[in-house]
Amino acid sequence: xxxxxxxxxxxxxxxxxxxxxxxxxxxxxxxxxxxxxxxxxxxxxxxxxxxxxxxxxxxxxxxxxxxxxxxxxxxxxxxxxxxxxxxxxxxxxxxxxxxxxxxxxxxxxxxxxxxxxxxxxxxxxxxxxxxxxx
Numbered sequence: 001x002x003x004x005x006x007x008x009x010x011x012x013x014x015x016x017x018x019x020x021x022x023x024x025x026x027x028x029x030x031x032x033x034x035x036x037x038x039x040x041x042x043x044x045x046x047x048x049x050x051x052x053x054x055x056x057x058x059x060x061x062x063x064x065x066x067x068x069x070x071x072x073x074x075x076x077x078x079x080x081x082x083x084x085x086x087x088x089x090x091x092x093x094x095x096x097x098x099x100x101x102x103x104x105x106x107x108x109x110x111x112x113x114x115x116x117x118x119x120x121x122x123x124x125x126x127x128x129x130x131x132x133x134x
Contacts, residue, residue, distance in 0.1 A: 008035075
């Protein structure tokens with residue numbers, strides 16, 4: 001098939017548009033090239049891109065923490081998370097099985113020619129002898 005380019009469109013307010021146009025003019029590139037550069041950078045770094053003004057970038061130096069911030073998570077938390085994911089999968093499977101069974105019962109009810117007698121209907125018939133469990 002080949003690699004086809006896709007078009008992304010969105011709306012920005014007038015001030016943001018003017019700022020973006022100024023950026024494009026500073027770099028002597030088109031406005032769409034600004035977005036292509038940003039998207040290429042975003043894809044190349046797996047979505048881990050942070051836009052920082054150049055003045056702030058120079059003052060940050062080497063003391064910058066990696067972006068996005070990383071934290072250590074205890075193994076017990078990871079194990080519990082995995083256990084809960086497995087349990088959720090199991091519950092989803094049970095729910096699907098239950099839905100299939102309910103659909104099966106509905107089909108049986110719709111297809112069946114048997115007469116359904118409600119217990120409430122039997123209570124009011126005087127011909128029948130009444131029984132009492134004691």
